[in-house]
Amino acid sequence: MNGAGRPRPESGLELYAWMFMRVSGVVLLFLALGHLLIMHIINNVANIDFQFVARRYATPFWRTYDLVMLWLALIHGLNGIRTLVGDYVRSKGWQVATLASLYVFGFVLLALGSLTILTFQPHG
Amino acid sequence: MVKFREYLTYRGGPGHWSWILHRLTGVGVFLFLLVHIVDIALVGWGPELFNKLLFLYRYPPFRVGEIVLAGAVLYHALNGLRICVIDFWPEATVIHRKLVYAVGVVFAVVFIPTAFYMLSAILK
Numbered sequence: 001m002n003g004a005g006r007p008r009p010e011s012g013l014e015l016y017a018w019m020f021m022r023v024s025g026v027v028l029l030f031l032a033l034g035h036l037l038i039m040h041i042i043n044n045v046a047n048i049d050f051q052f053v054a055r056r057y058a059t060p061f062w063r064t065y066d067l068v069m070l071w072l073a074l075i076h077g078l079n080g081i082r083t084l085v086g087d088y089v090r091s092k093g094w095q096v097a098t099l100a101s102l103y104v105f106g107f108v109l110l111a112l113g114s115l116t117i118l119t120f121q122p123h124g
Numbered sequence: 125m126v127k128f129r130e131y132l133t134y135r136g137g138p139g140h141w142s143w144i145l146h147r148l149t150g151v152g153v154f155l156f157l158l159v160h161i162v163d164i165a166l167v168g169w170g171p172e173l174f175n176k177l178l179f180l181y182r183y184p185p186f187r188v189g190e191i192v193l194a195g196a197v198l199y200h201a202l203n204g205l206r207i208c209v210i211d212f213w214p215e216a217t218v219i220h221r222k223l224v225y226a227v228g229v230v231f232a233v234v235f236i237p238t239a240f241y242m243l244s245a246i247l248k
Binding site for chain 1: 147150151157158161165167175181186190194198201204207208212245
């Protein structure tokens, strides 16, 4: 019954959220560590600039990679914060307020990130 | 509400510490992700602005922060994998303490050389 993480919810949305954290987590293990390896170790901020991004985004592969990673990472993070809010914010009113602003903020960033990846023009 | 001191003195064993670290690294990586979505969005405004702003990330304090970030992602990924193992194969609870230590060992083996490599890239 008791696993290492949050106990598995019985059913419904909470069960999907529980499952999503584990599945997206395993996918992100490859995507995020791969991203760190390529963009922060093999290459790094010293040699990354606009031209680097332009070359990288010339084909759809890296755009797709980044888009999948963005969605999984942001939703994984938002759901993690939702768990923390449930654990640490005691008053019901503050919970609703915190979660509402979290979702609005999350939606704006998801839209901004997706637009950045999808509308990037290599020629500036 | 549990007091901060009680978090540190609660005798939950190694599983308790990995739980605290999982939450801390999760929040840390999430906060960085929010900043990262906004800074990369600047690529949409063309090469001049983007290349100018990247200078910020080239300052040594940011490069050190980058190493801390890599460590946080790596720990969160390895410990998340441990959570999945325990959650999907409950038989593994018999060796749960060993799994916690295994996360620590794999983390050290991967992170220490990586951190050295990233530090040497800053000093270059």
